[in-house]
Amino acid sequence: MALTWTIWISMLGAVGVYLAGPGNPARCRWIALMASVAGCVATVVGTFQVGVNSELVTLVRVPWVKPLGIDFHLAADGVSVVLVLLTGLAAVAGILFSWNISVRANEFFALYLLLITGVYGVFLSFDLFQFFAFYELAIVPKYFLIAIWGSTRREYGAMKLALYSFIGSALVLVGVLAIYLASGTSSFDLVRLANSGLPPGVQTWAFPLVFVGFAILAGLWPFHTWAPTGHVAAPTAASMLLAGVVMKLGAYGALRVGMMVMPHGAALWAPVVATLATVGIVSAALVALVQQDFKFVIGYSSVSHMGFVLLGLASANPRGVSGAVLQMFSHGVIAGLLFGVVGRMVYDRTHTRELTLLEGLGLARALPFAAVTFTLAAVASMGLPGFSGFVAEMQVLTGAWQAFPVAALAAGVGVVLAVAFTLRVLQKAFLGPPTTVTPEDATPITLPEKCGALLLLGTSLVVGLYPKILLDWIDGGLGSPAFATMRKAFGWP
Amino acid sequence: MAMNYFELARLTLAEAIVVVTALVVLGVDLKMGSATALATRRGWACGLGVLGCVATVAWLWVGAPAGSIGGGMQVSDALTRWVKMVLLGLTVGTLLLSGRSAFSVHIGEYVAVLLLGLVGMMLIAGTENVLVLFLALELASVSLYILVGFNKRDPQGTEAAVKYFLFGGMAGAFLLFGLSLIYGATGAIEFRAIALKLSTAGVSPLLLVGLVMVLVGLGFKVAAVPFHFWAPDAYQGAPTPVASFIAAGSKVAAFFILGKLTVVAFPAVSGHWSWGSVAPGWTPLLAMLAAASMVIGNLAALSQRNVKRLLAYSAVAHAGYVLMALVEGKTLGLFAVTFYVVTYAITALGAFGVVSLVEAATGGADWEHFRGLSQRAPGLALCFGVFVLSLAGIPPLAGFFGKFYLFLVAMSVGGGDFGLLWLVGLGAATTCVSFFYYLRLLKVVFVEAPEGGKDVWPKGGLEFATVVVAAVGVVGIGCMPGFVLGPLQNALAAAGF
Numbered sequence A: 001m002a003l004t005w006t007i008w009i010s011m012l013g014a015v016g017v018y019l020a021g022p023g024n025p026a027r028c029r030w031i032a033l034m035a036s037v038a039g040c041v042a043t044v045v046g047t048f049q050v051g052v053n054s055e056l057v058t059l060v061r062v063p064w065v066k067p068l069g070i071d072f073h074l075a076a077d078g079v080s081v082v083l084v085l086l087t088g089l090a091a092v093a094g095i096l097f098s099w100n101i102s103v104r105a106n107e108f109f110a111l112y113l114l115l116i117t118g119v120y121g122v123f124l125s126f127d128l129f130q131f132f133a134f135y136e137l138a139i140v141p142k143y144f145l146i147a148i149w150g151s152t153r154r155e156y157g158a159m160k161l162a163l164y165s166f167i168g169s170a171l172v173l174v175g176v177l178a179i180y181l182a183s184g185t186s187s188f189d190l191v192r193l194a195n196s197g198l199p200p201g202v203q204t205w206a207f208p209l210v211f212v213g214f215a216i217l218a219g220l221w222p223f224h225t226w227a228p229t230g231h232v233a234a235p236t237a238a239s240m241l242l243a244g245v246v247m248k249l250g251a252y253g254a255l256r257v258g259m260m261v262m263p264h265g266a267a268l269w270a271p272v273v274a275t276l277a278t279v280g281i282v283s284a285a286l287v288a289l290v291q292q293d294f295k296f297v298i299g300y301s302s303v304s305h306m307g308f309v310l311l312g313l314a315s316a317n318p319r320g321v322s323g324a325v326l327q328m329f330s331h332g333v334i335a336g337l338l339f340g341v342v343g344r345m346v347y348d349r350t351h352t353r354e355l356t357l358l359e360g361l362g363l364a365r366a367l368p369f370a371a372v373t374f375t376l377a378a379v380a381s382m383g384l385p386g387f388s389g390f391v392a393e394m395q396v397l398t399g400a401w402q403a404f405p406v407a408a409l410a411a412g413v414g415v416v417l418a419v420a421f422t423l424r425v426l427q428k429a430f431l432g433p434p435t436t437v438t439p440e441d442a443t444p445i446t447l448p449e450k451c452g453a454l455l456l457l458g459t460s461l462v463v464g465l466y467p468k469i470l471l472d473w474i475d476g477g478l479g480s481p482a483f484a485t486m487r488k489a490f491g492w493p
Numbered sequence B: 001m002a003m004n005y006f007e008l009a010r011l012t013l014a015e016a017i018v019v020v021t022a023l024v025v026l027g028v029d030l031k032m033g034s035a036t037a038l039a040t041r042r043g044w045a046c047g048l049g050v051l052g053c054v055a056t057v058a059w060l061w062v063g064a065p066a067g068s069i070g071g072g073m074q075v076s077d078a079l080t081r082w083v084k085m086v087l088l089g090l091t092v093g094t095l096l097l098s099g100r101s102a103f104s105v106h107i108g109e110y111v112a113v114l115l116l117g118l119v120g121m122m123l124i125a126g127t128e129n130v131l132v133l134f135l136a137l138e139l140a141s142v143s144l145y146i147l148v149g150f151n152k153r154d155p156q157g158t159e160a161a162v163k164y165f166l167f168g169g170m171a172g173a174f175l176l177f178g179l180s181l182i183y184g185a186t187g188a189i190e191f192r193a194i195a196l197k198l199s200t201a202g203v204s205p206l207l208l209v210g211l212v213m214v215l216v217g218l219g220f221k222v223a224a225v226p227f228h229f230w231a232p233d234a235y236q237g238a239p240t241p242v243a244s245f246i247a248a249g250s251k252v253a254a255f256f257i258l259g260k261l262t263v264v265a266f267p268a269v270s271g272h273w274s275w276g277s278v279a280p281g282w283t284p285l286l287a288m289l290a291a292a293s294m295v296i297g298n299l300a301a302l303s304q305r306n307v308k309r310l311l312a313y314s315a316v317a318h319a320g321y322v323l324m325a326l327v328e329g330k331t332l333g334l335f336a337v338t339f340y341v342v343t344y345a346i347t348a349l350g351a352f353g354v355v356s357l358v359e360a361a362t363g364g365a366d367w368e369h370f371r372g373l374s375q376r377a378p379g380l381a382l383c384f385g386v387f388v389l390s391l392a393g394i395p396p397l398a399g400f401f402g403k404f405y406l407f408l409v410a411m412s413v414g415g416g417d418f419g420l421l422w423l424v425g426l427g428a429a430t431t432c433v434s435f436f437y438y439l440r441l442l443k444v445v446f447v448e449a450p451e452g453g454k455d456v457w458p459k460g461g462l463e464f465a466t467v468v469v470a471a472v473g474v475v476g477i478g479c480m481p482g483f484v485l486g487p488l489q490n491a492l493a494a495a496g497f
Helices: A002-019 A025-050 A078-097 A105-124 A128-137 A139-149 A154-183 A190-194 A200-215 A226-233 A236-261 A263-289 A294-315 A318-350 A355-359 A368-382 A388-403 A405-430 A447-465 A468-478 A481-490 B005-011 B013-032 B038-063 B078-098 B107-126 B130-148 B155-186 B191-201 B205-222 B230-237 B240-265 B282-301 B307-326 B331-362 B378-392 B398-411 B421-447 B461-479 B482-494
Strands: A057-065 A070-076 B067-069 B074-076 B272-274 B277-279
Touching (some): A057 A128, A057 B482, A070 A105, A070 A128, A078 A318, A105 A139, A128 B398, A139 A154, A200 A263, A236 A263, A236 A481, A263 A388, A294 A318, A294 A405, A318 A355, A318 A368, A318 A388, A355 A405, A388 A405, B013 B038, B013 B107, B038 B078, B078 B331, B191 B240, B205 B282, B230 B307, B240 B307, B272 B282, B282 B307, B282 B421, B307 B331, B331 B378, B331 B398, B378 B421, B378 B461, B398 B421, B398 B461, B461 B482
């Protein structure tokens, strides 16, 4: 199956790039690009091999650590397929946006591909131990990507992000062990664990551990503060990946391990999760409204948009959950694009992200391609019809309306606030008063950047115009046997 | 009891080979005399030592008989042979790391004492008798005291040796006193006989005092808080290959015997400690040591600026994790603990190998000597990254699975009620603390720019090869834990656990 190859290709790519040596950045870029494109092709091929259906397709399953019942078990259903597709796209776009990396390029791309390996691994794991291993594997490269190649307060941002992630995974670890031992299955098979009928008493305290542990990485308020600082400190490609796929790791874990294995706990804690998610949506939007740093605005907007994912999950109905998965994809594409524009197209040329300074540069004239891209991305981010964000957020809001009407209303306010902060930053950064000052370095937007931007923008547009293309997969995935216990517990048809 | 000396010779042939090797090394070194070039003598001494160890492994692998002699004085079964082979392998690593060290001209004595320490550790691993345990422990300890102070021109090393010796002597006294109290309570010196007596006698105050004192003695050997004070000084002051020997071989032997005492000798007085219900006994004591070690070890490591001291405090913290799993008190605990200390020992050996090479090139092991290592010596830095991340417990490295297993075992205590959740939670929390100092150390190595001119990297072929082998082992065991778990499980089963 082609999906399995995504992991091996990325891993081999990482080794290959590292061995290419630091002396030849161009060769490193090309190897990395080829590896990521090959991975992306493999995801697309694999997606069609899995097909739109309500099945869990096993890709690989071999015993790994026999005494503990650990298997190396890769499998895919519609939900994982959608996120794997996102990873493939984001990986390619990230490399295109880091075409200007020349310092220690081999290490940069090796870490980048290692991170991608971990992400693919998480999305395809159906063994809980393996899931956890890949999840942890994805943390360390992030630290180095930010600490070595980052900008503003990079070491602080990198350490903060890594420690938050590790605290999250420590919580998850305790929950994972509790699940394994309480299930009495002597197996880490996620589906078996889900169907084992975990005692509700254990679910009551293990669910918050697992859910919060994962959701820290999804930017759950009040544990979200790593995200803006981390995003701001990160080099462009890393912030694209962070917002684009790594935050989804958290949300996916919360769904796949938290809700799927412990639905009773999920039902019990849903009001709390919905409250935190809504507070996150509104407060992050308010904070984004007053930021002076371009990247901080996008960073907080990420937290706000990820709140919709968590709200959709908390609503625990088919519409809300499938909306949440769609929002993971949609936000992954749009946030990647926004960070690409801010970090690569603007910051690498102007060397500032201060909105007051950018206002005086007349970027719309100096960098028209960046301005147009950002405008379209902003439109998508605001949730205007025609782009993926609209469909996803509508779904989440409808789902949430059925479960938590007050939260849905508050989240609706969040949407309005999102329009406000997005328009503000668009106006300040690009549409300042006419001026004769030009940025010192107004190199035209390069071809790789254009390709990356078009790739992401096109994806968002296609999904926005024809959401069925993904919703079919997602709904099929939520109907797979893996989610049987969860559907029953939530009373889904 | 009549002693069959032929049987004794057969069962302790492995140890005998090592002792003979030590004597041969001494003899050859004497014969060559100080007129011969130091490098030649070093080559001969270490080479012969390695040869002896390899021969012993071969004997244990193919020929060594199973059996027991003198009321458990020495037991030879699959498990003890397995542990002895690990100890021999680790000693080979230490010898290879010592191949070019310039800390002493008395190279013959150095290798001989190292091998005698190894004999002590092998005897520890093979015994089920408290008297032999004490004697073997003393043999190993005295050798280590000498080795720590081996560079007599280095005041720091001498200070460390004296400190180590004074602490160790006191701990030995405690251990002996404790063992005598246990003998007084049970009238037995054999692990299994003690267990039999205790199963009917129950916990008496006298016995409890004995248990505490035994744990003081062994807690010193494994550097558990509050008996850890010697560790940072000894690690820092000792010649680096010796530090690797303390961190690797000595840890394996000490933890193995601690596990065996827990499982074989004291199961009847294990007691328990969960959610406020405490029954006094052996495992609550272990739990206290575990909690203290995890907290103090990790917190103290935060402020270290010397890599050897940092590794020492990290060793203290790891002792806490291992003790946490030992609280389980049954075969599963012994299994997980033995697996973990073996992987830990390989990691520590490799890490000290890197430290040794960096010291040789830059003259120290402080942070400034490691700054920007990844751009000065990429291969070495990569290996160091592997070791440190394995200590931190990052997949796909050996430390990840090992630590996962330790936590799993601790979590399984008490069946469905997760009685030890408090300790597991504490362990998880302190692990988060440890990530901070491990990442900061890696930041120094990988993120910060190297300063000053070019270093002269010695052509440490053998040392570097040892480090690489250890790194490959750490990655290999991490990806395929079954390679070690399987044989260990078989050995445990064959030994009747």
